[in-house]
Amino acid sequence: MFEKILIANRGEIACRIIETARRRGIKTVAVFSEADANSRHVRMADEAYEIGPAEASESYLRGDKIISIALKSGAEAIHPGYGFLSENADFARECEKAELRFIGPSAESILLMGLKDQAKIEMINAGVPVVPGYDGEDQSEELLKSEAEKIGFPLLIKAVAGGGGKGMRLVENLDEFLSQLSSAKSEAMSSFGNDRVLLEKYIRKARHIEVQVFADMVGNAVYLHERDCSLQRRHQKVVEEAPAPDLSEDMRFEIGETAIRAAKAIKYRGAGTIEFIVDVEHGLKDAPFYFMEMNTRLQVEHPVTELITGLDLVEWQLRVAAGERLPLTQNDIPLKGHAFEVRLYAEDPSKGFLPQTGKLHHFSYPAVNGSFRVDTGIEEGDEVSIYYDPMIAKLIVWGESRSEAIRHMRRVLKNTAIAGVKTNLEFLYNIFNRKAFNVADFDTGFIDKYIVHLTPGDEHVSPSTLVLAALAELAPHAKGADVWDWSDGWQLNSHLKTNITYLENDSSYDILVTYLRDGYEMEVAGKRYQVKLLDRDGDDYLISLNGEKISGKVITEDRDFTVFSDGSVSYLHHYVPGVDGRDDEKADGTIVTPMPGKVAKMIAENGAEVQEGDPILILEAMKMEHTIKAPKTGILEFNSLQENMQVADGHVLLRIAESG
């Protein structure tokens, strides 16, 4: 086994790898960018070296620097994690040239699977079913269009170099083919530097089921069962589980054996995942499945496999890379219980899942135990920056059965609290609360289908949430006589009263508080509530609302209150007239950059007349594209905006003047 390894990654996956290395007595070397100098993976490693500025292209993607640090520090092997250099064949080759073991497959395997068209051809030759479509060399518009007609609609255009759901376009009919083709190509070019595409039949009702495979250097290969990653948004995984619900033993065997055939065909070694798309138009039983792509690395969602097998996949990677044989044969791979993972992101579901940045001034979750695991690279006080993926943590649960695991996940999500940045916590909780999800009635369209139920609408803040926030502000005053000094209050009929306005997004909520001898009366939207504080432990409150007991957590930062109660999360701001400028973007028609980013595309022209809701430009930030829409109808006025321009946070992008 290795004595020392270098981890060419950051965040949760770097921490995850360091944990296993430590347990095996292997010394660890971390690398970090300027932005990550104080991050968790740097604190955890035995040694750490800075490799450059925050931009990944100048740090985590600098294979040359990373290799020289590995040599200097005496590391024998490099673990690339996922993302960054993990599927870079040149890097794998450079490592081996420098006599460093790349903890992953050979450069040849990475290359074979790196491009989706080539991988499909490879698979067809190995007798693995692939989605019918066009994977040819000829990329002329006429030919692609005629191939599209042959395949029929709906169809999918995919960037052959794509990943993370990018460079993919659904085409519903021939009329929109060319415009979708050009938009797929331009996204592919800017994201992957390669605008080649393939065409594929689009499977309307599909499940994403992938198989974890492992192979050693002497030709043994096993599968560690499957994962179901059908819960996706924009073709990106949100919730993953293992095993796939309702998959028959026969089909598990068949899909597993097919994955092994795929891996052996390319002489694979190490950990890999074969992604299949299953056509469930007529149910899952005996459903046809097709190879989609192979990820030649450890996946983000590998922990669910670890929880149902009890195996440590990183340890297996290290053992295989060190030349050991696979520790188990196929029949000895356990499969016990059920596991889920959710990807907790800094993003705002109420604003189209816009990525969020900022400092996590609060981050807490339940105690880790046999049925709950957290993989994270972030601790309270750390920053989510614009430079990398906005994933905060992966929350992973295990239960004897799927329904037990769901109950664990609900409890975990209810008891996780993050303040400082908005997150998808409530969105995730809502998924686990949907009946259809609970009975495993889902496909890859699930999130889109239920989106209005999963994301908060306007005016959704409940009276109990408002009351919790109000108590968090008022309760400290309530204990002593200084309640009478409360400056915002006034007296009416000998009762002290105060009025509070909370804002969330574009909605405002008024709450009229009357102090009573043993509590409060609070009036919200014309309804009166008798409120008592029953207990308080730090940020945790237990209150009585008209006699009903309600508990919640309130994290306070100046006049911002993040309220967690029964799976809901609200971000309230106590509005003080004159001190706060209200969010009047819509009123004056200016649009301010929601986050730092690059102007990827201008859609409307300066001086054009736009209707409210019309797309104006596409901003690329945190590796995602965001369409900026007109907040009202009028005439567009750009100042000096142009494509490819970098814009700072809070920069006035444009203004919409009154027309006519």
Ligand code: ADP
């Ligand atoms: P995995 O296949 O491991 O489950 P995904 O397919 O979701 O991961 O993502 C593929 C790659 O894209 C991963 O290496 C991951 O680092 C990266 N990725 C995932 N989500 C995002 C995102 N929101 N923005 C940018 N990159 C991402």
Ligand code: ADP
């Ligand atoms: P990426 O490299 O971005 O992960 P994939 O080829 O793995 O691209 O596809 C990502 C997701 O897009 C899949 O998990 C699936 O939900 C959807 N998808 C891909 N191909 C098809 C298809 N032919 N029909 C329907 N959905 C598809």
Ligand code: MG
């Ligand atoms: Mg994929």
